[in-house]
Amino acid sequence: MTLHIITVVFRDGADLAATYASCVLPESLGAIHWIFIKKHNDALQDRYHRAKVHPSQDNGIYNAMNLAFAHLSPLLRDDDVVVFLNAGDTFVAEGLQEHLAAHAQDRPALSLAGVQLISNGVAVGQRVAPAIVADPGAVIYREYPCHQSTFYSGSFLKTMASERGLLYREELRSCGDLELYLAARRYPILTSDAVTTCYDVEGFSSKQSLAIATEKRQLLRQYGGGFRWQMYSLLWWAKARLVEPKRRLQRLLRGVR
Numbered sequence: 001m002t003l004h005i006i007t008v009v010f011r012d013g014a015d016l017a018a019t020y021a022s023c024v025l026p027e028s029l030g031a032i033h034w035i036f037i038k039k040h041n042d043a044l045q046d047r048y049h050r051a052k053v054h055p056s057q058d059n060g061i062y063n064a065m066n067l068a069f070a071h072l073s074p075l076l077r078d079d080d081v082v083v084f085l086n087a088g089d090t091f092v093a094e095g096l097q098e099h100l101a102a103h104a105q106d107r108p109a110l111s112l113a114g115v116q117l118i119s120n121g122v123a124v125g126q127r128v129a130p131a132i133v134a135d136p137g138a139v140i141y142r143e144y145p146c147h148q149s150t151f152y153s154g155s156f157l158k159t160m161a162s163e164r165g166l167l168y169r170e171e172l173r174s175c176g177d178l179e180l181y182l183a184a185r186r187y188p189i190l191t192s193d194a195v196t197t198c199y200d201v202e203g204f205s206s207k208q209s210l211a212i213a214t215e216k217r218q219l220l221r222q223y224g225g226g227f228r229w230q231m232y233s234l235l236w237w238a239k240a241r242l243v244e245p246k247r248r249l250q251r252l253l254r255g256v257r
Contacts, residue, residue: 001104002080003031004072004154007087008056008064011039012047015088015200020048022090029100036068062168062176069157069167078155079107084177088200089148092116099151099194109156109187113149113196120202127199129191137229139182140216141236147177148197156187174208175215182223213240 005023009016016035023033033051037044040055054071058064065084076082081103085091099113112129130143160183161167168176217233225233 001030001100002077003029003100004076004080004082005031005033006036006065006068006072006082006084007033007051008036008058008061008068008084009087010037012037012044013087016048018090019085019087020051022093023085024050025091025093025096029097034068034072036064036071038064060170060173062170062172065168065176066166066170069161073158073161076154076158078153078158080154082152082154082157083150084147085197086148086200090198092195092198095194096196099149099192099196102192102194103151103190106188106190107153108190109153110181110184111151111190111192112145113151113192113194115146115149115197115199116195117201118198119200123198124201126195128193132185132189132191134185135225135229136182136223137220137225137232139185140178140219140223140225141229141232144178145181146197146199148199149195150177150181156184160184172215172218174211175219178216179219182219209240210237213237 007016007019020033020035023031025031035044035048035051035053036056037053038056038058040053045053056064056067058067072082081100095113099111103111114126114128116123117125117127127146129149130145133139133143157167160180164183167180169179170176172179213236217237220229220233
């Protein structure tokens, strides 16, 4: 079983370097780190010599992930494991080994682990793997996985890409990974108590509150949700509209001080 780690990124920098360093894993894990970078240059392969570095002619995050998977797909065996790891996110080696051992034993379509939440280099909390629930509303708003700690089997991803044409729906700019998980719930899913990844809560995806709220409402309409969840989605969206004005006010107050 080979672990394929896919990192798609716009340009080189400290975030990518941190992610790359965490992907230099024990040989026993059989890991291959794939870096697809839009601002590519020939020096990058020497800098990240233990990874496979490729240029990416993408037009956005999920397009980049689709292109990366299309490149990787012919090389994937059915029992290989794939994880998408953003630049700035890092592995917890001990937890990763524990989780992959459970995945190798059960051979699920996908498996979910926990993440350590990091802000400005400091641990601020932890998210455990979500409970497996049937209610789409609960999945969308409460029991959703972090994609940095979602591990897919090669056979599952190839099946999904064949059925859907593309792995990720590119019209979704913030919640494509959540939509893939919603579509995957009919397949065997494993959860573990392991914490495999450190997730930077100051990253780009965490700042898209209104876009995420809008797309979650779309997913709720598509996948179904009762009246309670419809009302909850309106409240979530209304609160998201206040996030950016609140941040602007905080920046203004800091400037005054």
